[in-house]
Amino acid sequence: MRFNAARFFLRETRLNIKRNSQSGLIMLAQTVVSLLILGICLIFIFNANHMVTNFFNNLEINVFLENTVDDVELVQIQRHIRSLEGVGEMEYISKEDAYLWMKENSQFNLDELVRENPFPASIRLKVKSTKSIEPIANEISSMAGIEEVNYASASLGKILPVFYFIQVSCFFLALILAGITMFSIINAIKLAIHSRRQEIKIMRLVGATDRFIRLPFMLEGMFYSFTGSIIAFALVSASYALVMKYVNFTNPVISLFVSTGQVMLNLGILMGVIGILVGMLGSMISVDKHLAAHIR
Amino acid sequence: MCGFFYETMIIFKNVNLKYPTGIIGLDNVSLRIGRGDFVFIVGSTGGGKSTLLKVIYAEEKIDSGSILVLRGDISDVPSRLVPMVRRSIGVVFQNFELLSNRTIEENVAFTLDVIGAPKYEIERKVPAALKLVGLDGKEKNYPDELSGGEQQRVSIARAIINNPPILLADEPTGNLDPGTSVGIVKLLMKINEKGTTVLMATHDKNIVDMFQKRVVQIEDGQILSDISSGGYQDAIQRGQVFPKRNTAQH
Numbered sequence: 342m343r344f345n346a347a348r349f350f351l352r353e354t355r356l357n358i359k360r361n362s363q364s365g366l367i368m369l370a371q372t373v374v375s376l377l378i379l380g381i382c383l384i385f386i387f388n389a390n391h392m393v394t395n396f397f398n399n400l401e402i403n404v405f406l407e408n409t410v411d412d413v414e415l416v417q418i419q420r421h422i423r424s425l426e427g428v429g430e431m432e433y434i435s436k437e438d439a440y441l442w443m444k445e446n447s448q449f450n451l452d453e454l455v456r457e458n459p460f461p462a463s464i465r466l467k468v469k470s471t472k473s474i475e476p477i478a479n480e481i482s483s484m485a486g487i488e489e490v491n492y493a494s495a496s497l498g499k500i501l502p503v504f505y506f507i508q509v510s511c512f513f514l515a516l517i518l519a520g521i522t523m524f525s526i527i528n529a530i531k532l533a534i535h536s537r538r539q540e541i542k543i544m545r546l547v548g549a550t551d552r553f554i555r556l557p558f559m560l561e562g563m564f565y566s567f568t569g570s571i572i573a574f575a576l577v578s579a580s581y582a583l584v585m586k587y588v589n590f591t592n593p594v595i596s597l598f599v600s601t602g603q604v605m606l607n608l609g610i611l612m613g614v615i616g617i618l619v620g621m622l623g624s625m626i627s628v629d630k631h632l633a634a635h636i637r
Numbered sequence: 638m639c640g641f642f643y644e645t646m647i648i649f650k651n652v653n654l655k656y657p658t659g660i661i662g663l664d665n666v667s668l669r670i671g672r673g674d675f676v677f678i679v680g681s682t683g684g685g686k687s688t689l690l691k692v693i694y695a696e697e698k699i700d701s702g703s704i705l706v707l708r709g710d711i712s713d714v715p716s717r718l719v720p721m722v723r724r725s726i727g728v729v730f731q732n733f734e735l736l737s738n739r740t741i742e743e744n745v746a747f748t749l750d751v752i753g754a755p756k757y758e759i760e761r762k763v764p765a766a767l768k769l770v771g772l773d774g775k776e777k778n779y780p781d782e783l784s785g786g787e788q789q790r791v792s793i794a795r796a797i798i799n800n801p802p803i804l805l806a807d808e809p810t811g812n813l814d815p816g817t818s819v820g821i822v823k824l825l826m827k828i829n830e831k832g833t834t835v836l837m838a839t840h841d842k843n844i845v846d847m848f849q850k851r852v853v854q855i856e857d858g859q860i861l862s863d864i865s866s867g868g869y870q871d872a873i874q875r876g877q878v879f880p881k882r883n884t885a886q887h
Contacts, residue, residue: 346753360738540736546694547795548724549751550717 346553353557358564361533365565368529372569372620373576375522376612380577382511382518383608389507391599400471402478402492404464408436410486415462418486422466425480427473431466439463461488468492519619522569526562526623533561534631541631555628562624563617570616577612578605644672645705646803646834647693652702652712654688654858662688662697664858670836672802675829675850678838679869685858686838690805693836694726695719707802724752727796727804727833731811733788735780735795741767742776745794752799766794770824786817790824797828804828806837810844818844842869 358365410418415433422428434442439460444451468474478492534541544554582601599607647670654662663685670676678686691697692704695711704711707725714722735744745766749759767773770790780788789809796804806825810818822837822844829835839845845852846868854862854872861876 348756349750349753539734543734543736543747544751545720546696546723546728546734547748547751547799548720548722550720553751553753 350556350560354560354564357533357537357557357561361529361536361561364529364532365561368525368565369569369572371525371529372522372566372616373572375518375525376566376570376573376616377576379515379518379522379615380573380608380612382515383611384577384581384604385511386508386515387599387604387607389504389511393504393508400468400474402466402468402474402481402490404466404481404487405461405489405491406463407486407488408461410462414486418484419464421484422464422481425477427469427477429467429469431464434463434465436460436462519615522566522615523619523623523626526566526620527627529565530558530562530624530627531631533558534627538631545632551629551632554632555625558628559621559624562627563620566616566620566623567613570612574609574612578608581605646670646672646674646707647836648703648705650703650705652692652699652704654692654697654699661858663692663699666702666855666858666860668853668860668863670834672834673829673832675826675835675848676837677845677848677850677852677869678836678855679840679845679852679872680855680861682840684856686840686855687807688858689855690728690807690836690838693803693805694723694728724799725801725803727793727799727801729789729792729796729804729806729809731808733780733785733792733812735788735791737780739779740776741772741778741780741783741791744780744791745798748795748798762798766798769797769827770794784817785813786820789813789817789821793821793824793828797833802832802834804833804835806835808838808840810839810841815843819847822848845869845872 404418404422406415406418419431419433423431436458439462440451440458443460468477474492478490481487482490541554578601581604585598585601588598647668649666649668652663652666656662666685666689668689678689680686688697692699693706693711695714699712702712706722709722711722736747739747742763746759746763749762754762764773764776767776770793772787772790772794775783775787780791783791789812793806793809804825809825810821813821818841825835825837826848849866849868852862852864852867852869852872853860854876856876862872864872864875867875
């Protein structure tokens with residue numbers, strides 16, 4: 342029984358798509374455009390999230406040591422730093438380790454570019470709060486044997502609200518776009534229903550349940566919105582990959598942005614789910630409206 | 638369960654229906670239709686013939702009163718159960734209501750398709766229904782390729798394929814020539830002889846006179862007469878001399 346119903350639904354959906362190919366194509370185009378913009382919004386949200394998370398995970402100070410610092414002085418410096426209030430974990434990176442890390446993370450062949458190791462030894466330390474980062478850095482700068490102190494400026498904290506703004510506005514924009522996509526599906530399904538109103542009337546007269554009548558239209562809406570989301574996803578992720586290729590080429594070390602692979606995974610899942618949900622809800626609203634227009 | 642319920646298929650009790658436009662559809666209608674009855678519903682256009690049929694298959698909702706169809710009160714049935722009621726009622730329309738983009742076979746199978754009937758049942762019942770209405774051999778034709786009478790036969794086959802105990806025919810001969818009309822009514826009689834209760838709304842005097850069956854006259858939403866057998870004029874005269882005015886008989 343269920344198999345026969347499934348067979349009927351699939352056949353009806355296939356016939357609907359075939360019969361309404363023109364309005365279907367319009368629906369597909371509208372869905373692609375809306376989901377394309379929605380995909381771009383999602384990328385902004387991902388990257389804003391990534392940057393905020395990075396900022397909080399990397400409240401750290403890099404202390405570069407002079408080449409003349411010996412083991413005894415190193416121990417003294419480390420002891421002094423540890424005694425400062427607000428200092429968390431600490432890690433010593435030798436000159437050799439720094440060279441190896443750069444070698445692994447650079448797209449250039451360091452062995453060919455440099456004759457001797459130019460990188461200084463350093464101490465990387467975590468700071469417990471944004472407020473203490475600047476006093477700690479100043480204290481360390483004044484110590485003997487320190488060449489340079491690098492840290493994320495406290496002013497970076499001031500741009501956090503901007504990231505939050507981007508996150509929130511992109512989220513709402515994404516919601517609006519999902520609504521627009523749904524609206525276009527509602528209209529396209531409305532056209533499909535109009536062309537099949539006699540069929541629906543007969544279905545009702547011979548005892549088809551509303552759920553039975555609704556399902557082929559829902560499958561049709563889901564087909565178009567899911568196809569639209571696949572096309573939009575392909576376009577957005579390909580564009581992102583291109584942009585990231587350029588960004589990584591010009592700035593090979595710092596990863597400010599979410600990697601292409603991560604974006605593809607998250608974006609693919611989200612756009613697929615949004616596509617299916619929007620198509621399902623849109624067509625459901627459309628059919629229910631039509632069915633409710635009749636008394637029973 | 639008493640025999641009374643088994644014998645009575647449809648009972649109208651003081652049924653009223655007023656359309657949103659203010660037009661009265663049914664005015665305190667009481668009527669009883671028994672199992673295996675063949676009833677002609679006659680009356681002028683807009684008198685309430687179609688409305689009387691529509692309330693039986695829950696296409697229109699009544700304002701007051703009750704309608705018992707197959708022992709269930711249709712006026713009280715929740716919307717989600719209406720499809721189940723409709724599966725026990727076949728409906729035939731004046732304009733056939735066939736799907737032009739489907740073959741005859743597909744049109745008839747549609748009824749079983751939409752209730753999720755298994756394939757073997759469809760394959761068994763469709764040819765049998767088409768044979769009963771005299772359309773075997775035309776399974777692969779499309780409705781446009783058939784005559785009006787043949788199209789109405791398809792519509793009847795679709796209505797009876799599920800073996801409904803009740804068949805409602807709303808002006809089924811309205812678009813057909815007299816000769817073809819007789820053929821269609823004979824077909825409905827044949828179905829009735831198999832035990833199906835048939836209600837046929839018509840204003841075709843010749844047809845009513847020819848078959849001498851039970852005739853119910855309805856005008857302005859009120860039942861004027863109800864005769865157990867006779868012709869069109871008999872019913873009209875009964876309505877004029879002994880106006881029934883909404884009392885149940887049979």
